[in-house]
Amino acid sequence: MSRTTAFLGLGAMGAPMAAHLARHARETGGRALVWNRTGARADAHAREHGSESVTLPDAAQADVIFSCLPTSREVDEVLTGLEGGLRPGTVWVDCTSGHPEAARRQSARLSERGVTFLDAPVSGGTAGAQAGTLTVMVGGDAAALEGVRADLAFAGKVVHVGGVGAGFAVKAVNNALLAVNLWAAGEGLAALARAGVDVAPALEVINASSGRSNASENLIGQRVLTREFPVTFQLGLLAKDAGIAADVVRAAGASAPVLMQAEALFRAAATVVGAGEDHTAALRLVEQMNDKEIR
Amino acid sequence: MSRTTAFLGLGAMGAPMAAHLARHARETGGRALVWNRTGARADAHAREHGSESVTLPDAAQADVIFSCLPTSREVDEVLTGLEGGLRPGTVWVDCTSGHPEAARRQSARLSERGVTFLDAPVSGGTAGAQAGTLTVMVGGDAAALEGVRADLAFAGKVVHVGGVGAGFAVKAVNNALLAVNLWAAGEGLAALARAGVDVAPALEVINASSGRSNASENLIGQRVLTREFPVTFQLGLLAKDAGIAADVVRAAGASAPVLMQAEALFRAAATVVGAGEDHTAALRLVEQMNDKEIR
Amino acid sequence: MSRTTAFLGLGAMGAPMAAHLARHARETGGRALVWNRTGARADAHAREHGSESVTLPDAAQADVIFSCLPTSREVDEVLTGLEGGLRPGTVWVDCTSGHPEAARRQSARLSERGVTFLDAPVSGGTAGAQAGTLTVMVGGDAAALEGVRADLAFAGKVVHVGGVGAGFAVKAVNNALLAVNLWAAGEGLAALARAGVDVAPALEVINASSGRSNASENLIGQRVLTREFPVTFQLGLLAKDAGIAADVVRAAGASAPVLMQAEALFRAAATVVGAGEDHTAALRLVEQMNDKEIR
Amino acid sequence: MSRTTAFLGLGAMGAPMAAHLARHARETGGRALVWNRTGARADAHAREHGSESVTLPDAAQADVIFSCLPTSREVDEVLTGLEGGLRPGTVWVDCTSGHPEAARRQSARLSERGVTFLDAPVSGGTAGAQAGTLTVMVGGDAAALEGVRADLAFAGKVVHVGGVGAGFAVKAVNNALLAVNLWAAGEGLAALARAGVDVAPALEVINASSGRSNASENLIGQRVLTREFPVTFQLGLLAKDAGIAADVVRAAGASAPVLMQAEALFRAAATVVGAGEDHTAALRLVEQMNDKEIR
Known part of the structure; x- marks a missing residue:
């Protein structure tokens, strides 16, 4: 059965995700519409990937x-x-790293038009988006998810985690954990550096030991020790996500002192270092606090 | 060349490590002495693994x-x-998760007798000790390490990280990171559970995403969600290690607010939950603070 | 000029505050209406203080x-x-420890009817309410405050701190500081007690030194060392206020790691110790974390 | 009975304290010796206050x-x-903000010569030193304290808080509380400033409310809002004291997450803002973290 998808937002993540939708459309005889605030990017996407650049009202017609x-x-x-x-029957899959409260509000608003909302944020970064191996965490109606599962051509793994907003909540907590793990590793390496320990072998050991994390294995060596801090995920956005996690914690009446502390420190880092820098540049604030480069 | 090693301390880690020394001695025509405060354990080790149970003074004669x-x-x-x-020329390899200041003191004390001290804590847990794949992080004289590298029959990876005490410092920081990553993951999952999100799929997603860590991948699913908390590494010892990391931070004049908070919370967990419980049982305090089981 | 006031909510704070309004009405030839969800409390207040117990719609007629x-x-x-x-021209003075966002919403809603909203939370506790010496921190239109200043018969000090919501924001931050100062003093005394230092003289010294705070001077000696923890301000309400402060911080894009940590710890204390206990009973969690009574 | 005292260290605190000893010596027919590393300061003290500038060996002869x-x-x-x-029988009163472990070591060392050590740090700042109204918190032998109580001519209040080291422990905790209360007030005011609330009236309200502390009442208005930050107590020394408190906590096996975080943040502030600045200049780091001056 031929399907029409629309993809709104062709940023660093969205563009390669939409490219997978376009490939899938070619393979299945469907259509892949794309829209972007700056229309030129949508036109370019159409030329490069075979998607169709459309207006926002036209995008509304997609399945x-x-x-x-x-x-x-x-x-x-x-x-x-x-x-x-x-149109009634449409499913809206929001891959934004959004806010659970917004999800509930948007879901209610869409359901008045017969449209089902799924919050479906992704993890895997720009590399995962290009490879089509993103992890998708989905909140909302399970049956609606089954109805669109085959359309998630950019996904390597799709997991239903709960009702509306649960996807955003899990994504926010995941990113808060990224923030904690990254910051803590930075603190530890800065302290070791001040103590005269060689950072590179220390990191090598940690990455072969129990203290390792995705942050220590895939970010610090590649982005901090090299002093490159390439901008693939902005510090301000990670601070925003940690703030959403803090909202999730508070709304649930939960107690999470470490997540809260990390959120505050990332907010400070975004202010001091710059919200537009890469998220790993948060460690530049750790370096300032210790008067020592992590290298 | 035939070598004699002595292994002091046949606990959960030491016993399998010493068994690898015994195997190595058989293969190379050397001798593997063992000693334990409770002598019966050393005798049993000798019977089971072919090591030689000796007195402490006899152990002093090893290379x-x-x-x-x-x-x-x-x-x-x-x-x-x-x-x-x-005897002069002996090398003392301390695999304890010790304190850098103790290392410097012990090294000075031993050097008066011509003995070289290497702080060489290990990571990998009891499973790594049995498999002989432990990661060893070594502080002290690099040449002395080269002289004994072939004797580290329990190691999968050996990394020289700096001068005397550097091994202990890196181990302490590694374990502090384990503590942070474990606690933070517990906070996040407890908050999600309170928010009505299913914990198991949330953990599955995190483990496929950027917030993952060794703690989330290899401990929480296996030990916390199962409610088993098997004691392989005591909570009190991890709190002690986090305290050593805090000492390293302070001695270096460093600033590490997240490591410091985690140390305090693990100290509290050891007090409230019990120092003899498994280190993952620290999350029982997170559960109390949230009136919610992580499952 | 004769004035009619209405007071809604005759709790531990409201009842003595309304009694001052009744006294003021007697002195100035005005009327003091009172309303309470449980009407019997309003009737009793009328009998005891000479106020008039009215229905909610009747209360709406007050100036x-x-x-x-x-x-x-x-x-x-x-x-x-x-x-x-x-009625247009009425001024609504909300002395609740409310949320700045609610203030802005309520103010907008009331302004449609020509009613001016002032957020005017108070500080001073039940003792200050009885003595009529409360500090009132007011957000909203400064001219409207001048118009009702003479009606604030329960106040010892009235300060205009900014626009709508500013009063609630300051109150929330004040209470978050109370929470931090109280918790920190508890940590310090528990640690000293574990170290074998006598707590009572230690507290006496701190209260004569630079580390003193309202919490150390007026709460710990009177409520914690005595083990009485009399309930005059509930732990759950202070945790709620600290949560409002956290919302203020986040909404302002601010970074406040210590306030955030304290909020999380008070949330935990409310969960572990009981939201209905006195706010000073938060230190019972500090005591549990240290296995040591502060006495 | 005529007594001889010696005062070692004529810094910002020591000089006025020794002046009170000189005054007391005049009144009682005793002698007041003074010594300073830079001898010229001792000579000037002698000229100005009638003390006697002596060599270190001569100072050893004091009672x-x-x-x-x-x-x-x-x-x-x-x-x-x-x-x-x-000489045996001498009492050594150390008013340094010292370390409890050093006190125990020094006490043992002095007792071999028959000298009694009292750790007796003071609180009250340079103003209290000049007025002779310092609070003295004393650890060590209670009878020895009674023997020298009349000699503490700089004291307004003298409290015995426990055995050797207890005075230093209480002082360290007091200063850690100063650090916490100061930093938290800074966080709160910075957040309010970002939220558009007027800082000066907000501080006025807090100082009339439950969140007040010595830091909010006597430091922030006078030193931070004025942007003067006069150096009377160095930031680096307060960070050092907070570190001693952290050592007290750890040595006692206590859990104090808020004190630990504050210590880390003050260490960072000393690094970023400058250890030689006034302790209130720590709030300059709070301001950087919030891109907002507290004024």
């Missing part, structure tokens, strides 16, 4: 609408822009 | 002396017990 | 409406109950 | 020896300098 935007605020704006054209 | 004890305090005691019999 | 309720949620409910009867 | 130095390390050095000349 499945994907969005991948900086925050839930932009999703609200886009939703307002095409709400009038939505 | 390489290994120690693997709960803390640096026990190393001090054992050192006093055989100090008089030590 | 100045005071509310003093557990949280902004109850204010929303009460507002809904008398909204229809409100 | 009571006071020391007031930056850290316990300098006390060790001075002790080595006059140890040979000490």
